[in-house]
Amino acid sequence: MKGFSHFMSGVAVASFGPWAIDAALNGNPLFFVLGGACGILPDTLDFKFYRFFYEHDVYITPDPKNPDPQYVADEYARAVALAVDEKRYVRVKLVSVRLGADFWQQYSVKIDNEKLEVLVKFGPVVNTGQVPVEGTENRYPTVARAKLKAKVIQTYDAGMKVDIFDGPTIGLKPMENGDLDLEFLPWHREWSHSLTVGAMLGALVGAGVWLASGWTPAWQSFVTIAACYGVHVVEDQLGHMGSNIFYPLTKLRTPGLHWMHSGDGLPNFLTVWICCLLIFWNLYRGQPAMTYHFGFLHLMMVGLVLPGLVFGALRWVLNRGRKAVVAKGDDADDEWNDSKAAG
Amino acid sequence: MSPFWIVLLSTLAGTVVASVLACLPGLHIYNVMGALVLGILALEGTTHAIPVDVYLPAFTAMVVGWSMLNTIPAVLLGTPDESAMFTVLPGQKYLMAGRGFEGTMITAVGGLAGAFFLVVVMAPLAPRYLPVSQQVLKGHMHWVLWVIITFMLMSEWPKGGNRGPAGWAKFYDAWKTLLAGLATFALAGLLGFILLTRSPVSHEVAFQNIMPAFVGLFAVPWCLLNMISAADVPPQKTAKSLAIDGDVILRSVWSGGLGGGIAAYFPVVTGGVGGMLAGHACAQRDERIFIMGQGVSKFIYYVGAFMLMFVPGLNLTRGGGAWMVKALYTPMGVADYFLVLGSIAIAAGLSYLMMEPLTKLTLKFVDRFNYRHVSTFALAIIVVMVYAVTGWVGMFIATVATGIGLLPVLFGSRRLNCLGILLLPIACNMSGFGETITGWLGLT
Numbered sequence: 128m129k130g131f132s133h134f135m136s137g138v139a140v141a142s143f144g145p146w147a148i149d150a151a152l153n154g155n156p157l158f159f160v161l162g163g164a165c166g167i168l169p170d171t172l173d174f175k176f177y178r179f180f181y182e183h184d185v186y187i188t189p190d191p192k193n194p195d196p197q198y199v200a201d202e203y204a205r206a207v208a209l210a211v212d213e214k215r216y217v218r219v220k221l222v223s224v225r226l227g228a229d230f231w232q233q234y235s236v237k238i239d240n241e242k243l244e245v246l247v248k249f250g251p252v253v254n255t256g257q258v259p260v261e262g263t264e265n266r267y268p269t270v271a272r273a274k275l276k277a278k279v280i281q282t283y284d285a286g287m288k289v290d291i292f293d294g295p296t297i298g299l300k301p302m303e304n305g306d307l308d309l310e311f312l313p314w315h316r317e318w319s320h321s322l323t324v325g326a327m328l329g330a331l332v333g334a335g336v337w338l339a340s341g342w343t344p345a346w347q348s349f350v351t352i353a354a355c356y357g358v359h360v361v362e363d364q365l366g367h368m369g370s371n372i373f374y375p376l377t378k379l380r381t382p383g384l385h386w387m388h389s390g391d392g393l394p395n396f397l398t399v400w401i402c403c404l405l406i407f408w409n410l411y412r413g414q415p416a417m418t419y420h421f422g423f424l425h426l427m428m429v430g431l432v433l434p435g436l437v438f439g440a441l442r443w444v445l446n447r448g449r450k451a452v453v454a455k456g457d458d459a460d461d462e463w464n465d466s467k468a469a470g
Numbered sequence: 471m472s473p474f475w476i477v478l479l480s481t482l483a484g485t486v487v488a489s490v491l492a493c494l495p496g497l498h499i500y501n502v503m504g505a506l507v508l509g510i511l512a513l514e515g516t517t518h519a520i521p522v523d524v525y526l527p528a529f530t531a532m533v534v535g536w537s538m539l540n541t542i543p544a545v546l547l548g549t550p551d552e553s554a555m556f557t558v559l560p561g562q563k564y565l566m567a568g569r570g571f572e573g574t575m576i577t578a579v580g581g582l583a584g585a586f587f588l589v590v591v592m593a594p595l596a597p598r599y600l601p602v603s604q605q606v607l608k609g610h611m612h613w614v615l616w617v618i619i620t621f622m623l624m625s626e627w628p629k630g631g632n633r634g635p636a637g638w639a640k641f642y643d644a645w646k647t648l649l650a651g652l653a654t655f656a657l658a659g660l661l662g663f664i665l666l667t668r669s670p671v672s673h674e675v676a677f678q679n680i681m682p683a684f685v686g687l688f689a690v691p692w693c694l695l696n697m698i699s700a701a702d703v704p705p706q707k708t709a710k711s712l713a714i715d716g717d718v719i720l721r722s723v724w725s726g727g728l729g730g731g732i733a734a735y736f737p738v739v740t741g742g743v744g745g746m747l748a749g750h751a752c753a754q755r756d757e758r759i760f761i762m763g764q765g766v767s768k769f770i771y772y773v774g775a776f777m778l779m780f781v782p783g784l785n786l787t788r789g790g791g792a793w794m795v796k797a798l799y800t801p802m803g804v805a806d807y808f809l810v811l812g813s814i815a816i817a818a819g820l821s822y823l824m825m826e827p828l829t830k831l832t833l834k835f836v837d838r839f840n841y842r843h844v845s846t847f848a849l850a851i852i853v854v855m856v857y858a859v860t861g862w863v864g865m866f867i868a869t870v871a872t873g874i875g876l877l878p879v880l881f882g883s884r885r886l887n888c889l890g891i892l893l894l895p896i897a898c899n900m901s902g903f904g905e906t907i908t909g910w911l912g913l914t
Contacts, residue, residue, distance in 0.1 A: 131750035134621050154902040156613030163617050167624055175648070179631050179641040188633070223632055254563065258757055261567070293632040392752065399751045411606045419602045429599070438724065445716040 128362050128389050130167050132398040136362060137166015137355035139402035139409075146347045148413035158351050165325070165355035169363075172319040181314040183220040183296065184209065191224050194232055196247040196271035203236060203245045204273035210299040210307055211276040218313065221287065221294040229254050233290040238309075240278045247271045253290050278306040287311070311368075316380055320363060320370035325356030362398070363389070404430045477527045477809065478816070484531030485817040489824040492539035493832060495547050496689050496852030499536035500790040501678055501859055503529060507794045522799050526806070527813040530776065533791045534817035537772035538581040539825060541765065545574050546832050547848045548692045560761050565703060570836070571829055572709040576758060578825040579714065580765020583723050584730065585818030587766070588774055592731075593811050596781045604786060612900035614736055618743060619655075619893050622886060625750070626651050629882045650881030657874045658687065658887065659894030660911075661867075663904075666895050667913040670863045680891075682856045682864035686871025687888040689852055691879045694872075696845035703841045706833045714758060722759050725752035726766025733767070734774035734788060738896045741771035742886055773814055780807045 128136075141147050141162025150158055185206040187199055203219070210217040224232035233250040249267035251259035279299065287295060298313035318324060333349035363370050369383040387394045408426055411417065488499055506529075510520050544550035545561030564573030607614075631644025661683060665671075671679040729748025733741045745767045749760070775789030780801045787796055801807070836844055856864050871891075878885045898904040908914040 129750065130625050131621070131747070134625075135751075138617055151613045152609045154612065156616040156901055159613045160616050160620050163620050164624060167621070171624060175628055175644070176641070179644055180636050182636045225632075258563075292627070292629060396752055407603070407606060410610055414606055414608070417605060419605055421602070438720075441720055442717060445720060 128366070128398060129395045130170055132395045132402075133170065133359045133362060134163045134167040135399045135402040136358045137162040137164070139405045140166070140355045140358050141351050142406045142409040143354075144347065144351055145413060147351065148410060152413070158347070161348070161351050162355040165328075165352050166359055168328075168356060169316075169319045169325075169359045173315045173317075177317075177319065178293075178296070178314050181218070181296065183218045185217065185219045186222060187219065188222040189224050189232075189234065191226055191232065194224060194234070194249050194267065196234065196249050196267065196269060197273070199234065199236065200245050200247040200271040200273035203247070204275055207245075207279060207299060207307060208276045210301055211305075214301050216301070217299045219297050219299065221289045221297070223289055223292060223294040226252060230260065231255070231290045233259075233288065235289070236287040238275070238279045238281065240280070243275045243278065244272045245275055245279075247273075250288075255291050257291055277301075279309050280306050281309045281311075316363065316368055316370045318371060318374045320360050320380075321372060321374035321377075322353075322357050322360055323373050323376065325360065326353045328356060329353035365394075400431065473523055476521075476523045477813070480524050480526075480528040481531045481813045481816050482820060484528035484813075485535040485820045486824070488532040488535030489539045489821050489828060492536045493542050493828055494851055494855070495543040495693075495848040496685050496855045498681060498684070499532050499540075500794065501681055501855075503532060503791060503794050504678055507797055510798055526795070526799065527809065529791065529795055530810050530813040531817035531820075533776045534585070534769075534773050534814055535821040535824075537769050538578060538818065538821040539828060541574050541577040541581075541768075542825075542829055542832050543848065545577070546570050546829070546836055548696045548845060550688055550692060560757055564761075565706075565836075568704040568707050569709065570703075570706050570833055572707075572712060573761060574829045575709075575825065576712055576714065576761050577765035577768075578822055579712065579719065580722055580726060580762035580767075581769040582818055582822045583719050583762070584726060584766040584769030585773070585814060587723050587727050588770055588777065589811050589815050589818075592774070593777070593807075596778075597783055597807075600778070600781055600786070601783045604784060611737055612897060612902075615738060615893060615897040615900060618736075618739060618747070619897060622743065622746070622884075622889075622893075623652065623655060626884050626887075647881050647883045650877050651883035651887045654874060654877045654883060654887040655890035655894070657877070658871075658890035661871060661874065662891035662893075662895040663908055663911060663913060665867070665891070667908045670867070671860050672863070678859050678864075682860050682868035683871040683891055685852055685856055686868035686873075687875040687891065688885070690849065690868065690872045691875040691885075693845045693849040693852065694876070695879055697842055697849070703836055706837055708830065714762065718756070718758055718762065721752075721756075722762035723766050725749070725759065726763035726768075727770055728752065729763070730767035730770025730774060733771040734778065737788060737900075738892050740889060740892070741768050743889060743893075744771055746886060769818075773818075777810060777814065780810045782807055 138159055139162075141158050144158060147158035147162070150156075185202060187202040187206075189195065189199055199221075206217050206219045209215075221236065224234065226232055230252050231254075233253050235248055235250060237246045237248075238244075239246055248270045250264070251266075252263040253259050280302070287297065289295065296312055296314060298310035300308040300310060302308050329349040329352035332352055333345045336348045337345035360370050360372060364372070364381070364383050365386045366383045366389045367385050368389075369380045371377055371380050404426060407430070408423060411421075411426075488502075491497055491499065491502060506525070510525055513519050541561070546565060548562060561570075561573045561577070564570055626648055628644035629647040631640045631642075634640050634643075665680060665683055669679040671682070725748045726745075728751060729744035729746075730741065731744070732747055733739045733744030745764055748763070748767060752763075772789065772791070776791045776795075778784060778786045778788050779792040779796065782804050787793055839847075853865070853868075856868050860867070875885070875888055877883070878887060895904060895907075898907055905914060
């Protein structure tokens with residue numbers, strides 16, 4: 128899911144703690160801030176810290192002055208050969224091509240396992256909003272190819288598109304049958320996306336709070352941190368990529384449920400909106416001396432079902448007779464690109 | 471003259487004045503309204519006292535006209551206020567592609583759609599539901615601000631660290647922008663504490679004390695950047711069609727309405743922050759929806775906040791415009807609510823009609839002169855405005871604020887961090903420890 132959805136989920140989970148609402152009514156915002164921060168923290172750890180310390184074996188760095196797709200294809204093939212020959216995990220960095228303050232040369236890398244080839248094509252120049260610059264779409268029509276020493280198996284449909292800011296990392300892992308397993312962003316959703324890490328973080332902070340303020344705020348901090356951190360991991364399991372749920376007890380990511388892609392607009396918006404309604408409901412329950420009264424179902428009808436039906440009906444009326452084309456997303460790529468595009 | 475004609479003429483006059491003034495870079499309509507409020511207060515009790523039927527529709531129309539047309543200087547002259555900040559980058563891309571007219575008009579359609587949403591959808595529901603939400607959220611506004619601040623600071627993407635071997639050097643390269651963002655927020659917050667606690671601006675211009683800081687943080691850095699780096703603006707084309715349909719408008723209202731609504735309802739949360747949150751929540755990638763959504767958001771932020779004061783049974787004052795009018799008049803019941811809604815509808819229609827000729831006029835100016843000179847001219851107007859309203863003290867504040875506002879420009883961090891000027895001191899005050907901090911700073 129997107130960062131804001133995780134963040135709001137964290138705040139919503141925090142709002143279920145009566146202590147958070149009591150503290151807020153007394154001017155202490157800390158539990159809600161902790162909730163939001165821990166909700167987004169697993170991605171923050173990956174994207175803002177860990178990836179800068181992640182070592183790579185092969186850096187593929189195209190020349191901005193002379194973008195050569197054949198160079199990229201050859202280097203990719205070399206990385207595959209390295210993994211096959213040395214029978215070890217190889218980490219490859221596809222470096223982005225910056226053309227100016229706001230312009231980037233986009234390129235894509237695709238694997239054709241039937242022909243045992245890697246295909247590389249330079250696409251349009253895009254701005255930092257990832258919008259193509261007019262007239263640059265067909266500047267490089269050539270598709271470069273290079274032979275691969277082994278099949279590269281992708282467990283999800285991560286199309287490797289490189290454009291703004293940082294380029295992606297891929298991990299090539301030799302399998303017993305001689306093929307290579309491709310891991311997109313191997314540094315992502317590794318140790319950070321784990322329920323046990325969330326619980327450990329909660330225990331660590333809780334211990335500090337216990338020393339400073341006693342037992343009650345300590346366990347309240349522990350519950351808030353562990354639950355809000357954990358909801359991020361649980362939400363990510365709804366997608367494709369999954370998480371390493373019980374690190375350090377587990378070493379690999381558990382594949383997700385494939386219910387959604389992390390960048391899908393509707394599930395993300397629904398998550399945010401439902402979180403807002405849950406927070407509102409919890410605040411209502413915690414508010415002393417209310418003169419207005421309503422039930423949970425009433426709130427959901429007025430806040431979610433009716434507006435949703437009206438919006439859906441309007442869209443149906445406005446789009447009647449048109450063929451809706453929905454771009455196929457992919458979990459890891461959505462999260463990577465959306466994080467960057469959000470600035 | 472009958473009250474109908476008085477209200478109608480006041481609305482029309484307010485719209486026309488605000489629409490023309492909106493084209494001047496750096497001038498906020500609240501500055502003009504503040505001066506008018508002081509004038510009206512001075513005339514109170516005399517034979518020339520101005521009746522509420524005149525100034526209420528006029529003020530409403532001024533907020534409407536300005537929120538619709540301030541896109542023109544923001545996009546075409548590169549001098550945004552913070553609520554128009556997000557329209558500048560995509561808007562200037564349109565300008566650089568010779569499509570400045572299109573970019574501006576798409577935002578205006580957003581404004582008109584926002585007016586429709588506000589008057590036809592929100593206004594009938596507001597008296598029933600907003601008092602309930604106000605009662606529920608009472609006592610919780612402070613943490614909402616802290617949560618927004620947390621997200622704003624945590625969600626910024628590191629721009630550097632894209633090349634080279636792994637390690638601390640790469641980490642530092644990436645964190646330069648983030649640290650600059652945090653420094654911007656902290657410095658803007660410090661300036662905010664000073665201005666809100668012990669403003670050096672004379673009390674006679676009390677309504678304007680934050681104006682030079684806002685101009686310095688948001689408008690002046692854009693002008694300077696354009697003066698230093700401006701490429702030649704290509705000849706501008708007038709598009710025959712904006713290539714938008716009902717679905718684009720609906721989705722823009724969805725995202726912009728959410729952003730503008732958040733900004734209008736929660737204290738200190740401005741249009742820029744609301745737009746950022748809505749952008750994250752709605753995940754709209756279409757550039758037209760983004761630009762139009764910003765038009766919706768900006769309109770609902772300014773006009774919706776003003777409207778809240780008149781919602782029967784709500785008793786909520788949000789935004790500078792409403793606070794100024796409150797100094798003159800306390801709304802009384804449904805009649806005032808309908809008066810304001812009617813004025814919003816008329817003013818929105820008229821200001822939309824004024825958008826096209828005023829955009830074309832400004833584009834002629836941009837076409838005729840070198841963009842660098844246009845930016846210099848815009849900066850000169852801003853400097854004159856600041857000096858005229860707040861004198862040398864205001865100029866000094868604007869200079870300090872410009873220094874802070876240049877940090878994001880130089881380091882490529884988020885300009886929104888400049889909003890620390892309001893968010894930080896007011897969040898601290900609302901949580902009850904603002905005075906402790908001003909005590910540490912030696913301000914109280």
